[in-house]
Amino acid sequence: MSFADQASRTLAMLALTPGWARLQALRPDCDDATVAMLLDAAAGFAETALAPLNPVGDQIGAQLVEGHVVLPPGFVQAFHAYAESGWLGIDAPASFGGMDLPITMQAVCGPLFDRGCMALMMAAGSIRGAIQLLAASADPATAEEWGPRLVSGEWAATICISEPEAGSDIGRIRTKAEQRDGTWRITGQKIWISFGDHDMASRIGHCLLARSNDEPGTRGLSLFLVPDHVDGAPNGVSVERLEEKLGLHASPTCAMRFRAAQGILLGEEGRGLSQLFAMIEPMRLHTGCQGLGLASAAADIAEDYAAQRRQGGRPDQAPPPIARHPDVRRQLHDIRAGTEILRAAVLELSTVMDLARLENDAGLGDLASFMLPLIKTFGAETGFDAAHAAIQVLGGAGYVRDCPLEHYLRDARVMALYEGTTGMQALDFLTRRLWRDEGRGLAVFLAHARSELATGAVARPEQAARVASLLDDLALLAQAMTAMQSQPDAALYRADSFMRAAWAAVSGWMAFRIHADESLALCQARFDLHAARCA
Incomplete structure (x- = not known):
């Protein structure tokens, strides 16, 4: 590798x-x-x-x-x-x-x-x-x-959101922020805090949501920076326990207690959640990058092993590398194609995010908002799936501690949980990106993809036509999901399938870009499966 x-x-x-x-x-x-x-x-x-x-x-x-x-x-x-x-x-x-x-x-x-x-x-x-x-x-x-x-690196920082009774349901946060003599004091418990404490930095600041007024739900939440020390003295911040986890053993996941800890208000009171997205969005892109890193490693390990491991063939001849066996070739193709499609999509999103900011382009901003839940979700799944599939290529050799694949598999599993679970990403993708935003991001995506297909159709008309059909199918599916706003429970039940259908379309676009033509039929098949579940 x-x-x-x-x-x-x-x-x-x-x-x-x-x-x-x-x-x-x-x-x-x-x-x-x-x-x-x-x-x-x-x-x-x-x-x-x-x-x-x-x-x-x-x-x-x-x-x-x-x-x-x-x-x-x-x-x-x-x-x-x-x-x-x-x-x-x-x-x-x-x-x-x-x-x-x-x-x-x-x-x-x-x-x-x-x-x-x-x-x-x-x-x-x-x-x-x-x-x-x-x-x-x-x-x-x-x-x-x-x-x-x-x-x-002298100081460090965390993101502090979740509580025992308020995970994805942020509006139920109970950690309290009160002003005393002109200073904000934070009291409450936070859980699932990565690197909530460690010995790498001399000071740690916790970017923390707390309830600063009596407004219900998220309207009462404000954002604070809560240092673990103030003027060299402890600031009422302590670690209650470390979680024992399936993977990421070296990343301390802390349950934290705040006892009248002095905090600094960030931004406007009562707008903490919306302001926190300046931190959440790059962290969700980071999740996609994490999945890409692990998938890249898994693909390399599987390909290297298959090129060296010799099995099968005629008994009177030297055994060939298993990379020559048709079923292994299929597995290797799927691992590599999924990894490279994700790589293309991560770079597409990151350049769109940069251009939206540099050119103050609202349309590109809508496209970034459309793609972000997809990259977070399917970056996580691609990292896990690639490690899982690579273990299958190696067989027993991939299941032992001597091979890093089982480690990658354990580490990758949590990516679909933090920074918003897959279900939360699906709800966001449907209710915000399609319904609330009136499909603006989807429209920009379709326009960009169709423009690229038109340019490439001269040399590859058949492949361009296949992806164009896939895009048309997504547009029709989005219309059907938009019409379901009057049946919210039924629509939300189908949100995950709608998001997966959209990823199949994005994957088809990326597969066309990187000439992964063998993957186009699979993208269509996956779209059809998830579209059927939306019916």
């Missing part, structure tokens, strides 16, 4: 992404030579500094010692090296000491780092999200104090 090969595939995929040339014109500092050098450095760091930590972290895990989290050997040093190399601030504002590069640069490098050690990158994902949040919502003094220290 090869980090360098993953970097090369990413460069080649960027060249196929229509928005990339447009983005380069707006950002001449992202010329081909610079991007190639950046990817080469990222691949080298991931392979030499991060990958060796992965098995160690899985075996030893994070430990709670006298109320504080101690990470496995090498993690603290690797995190500091990661930050000092500038990777933590790759898309952070220059005012914070970041590189201020487009989010696409994070999307090309991030999967390499997640492939190296996804557990450690859980901390990096939260910190990068907090950097974007502070840049968008913090007052100048708070941004100036925290931003540069987060970018440098």
Whole structure:
């Protein structure tokens, strides 16, 4: 398996992404030579500094010692090296000491780092999200104090939302924020907090939702930055326990208690949830990148093993590599095709997000909103499915601890749970992206895809016609789902199937782009299955 090969595939995929040339014109500092050098450095760091930590972290895990989290050997040093190399601030504002590069640069490098050690990158994902949040919502003094220290890795940050009785149902959050003598004080419990405590940074700030008034539901929620220490003294923040998990053993998942902890209001009181999306959206893109990193590794392992493992054939001849067996070829094709379709889709989304911001293009913003739940959901599923399928290629050799595939499988399972479960993404995709937004993102997607098909139809008319038919089918399905707004329970029951049908259409678009023509029939078959479930 090869980090360098993953970097090369990413460069080649960027060249196929229509928005990339447009983005380069707006950002001449992202010329081909610079991007190639950046990817080469990222691949080298991931392979030499991060990958060796992965098995160690899985075996030893994070430990709670006298109320504080101690990470496995090498993690603290690797995190500091990661930050000092500038990777933590790759898309952070220059005012914070970041590189201020487009989010696409994070999307090309991030999967390499997640492939190296996804557990450690859980901390990096939260910190990068907090950097974007502070840049968008913090007052100048708070941004100036925290931003540069987060970018440098001196300080760290988390996202604190879930509570025992308020997981996806954020409107039931009970953590209380009260003003006392002009200072906000936060009291309550938060759970499922990744890197809620650790020994990598001297200070940790918790980006936290709390109820600051008596308004019901999410209207009463405000957003706060709650440090674990204020002026060098403990701030009423403690770890109650670490969760014992299926995977990500080196990523401490903490239950946290806040006892009259001093907090800093971020943005406007009562608008905490909407403001928090400045942090949630890059973290959902990060989930897609995590899945891509693990899928890339799984595909490489399966292909390398199949090329070397010899079985079968005529008994009077040397056995051939199993990669020559038709059923193994089918499995390898499916793993690789799913991985590369995801790679194309991640780069499509990241360039769209950049262009929407740089050109203040509302249409591209709608397209990004349409694609984000898809990338989060199916990035997670592709990472898990690729590891699962690669184990099947290796057989028993993939099921043992000596092979990293079983580790990837365990780590990947949680991606469909955090940052909004698959069911929550499906509800968002239907009720917000189709109903509330009146299908604007869908319309932009269809227009972009059809334009690309029209350009490519000259050389590949049959393939273009197949994808065009798939897009037409999605448009008709969306009309049917829109008509179901008067039957909300029936529509919500079908939300998951609608989202999966949409991903089949997006996958067909990406398969056409990367010439994965053998996958087009499968995309249509998957669409038909999920469309039938919407009937």
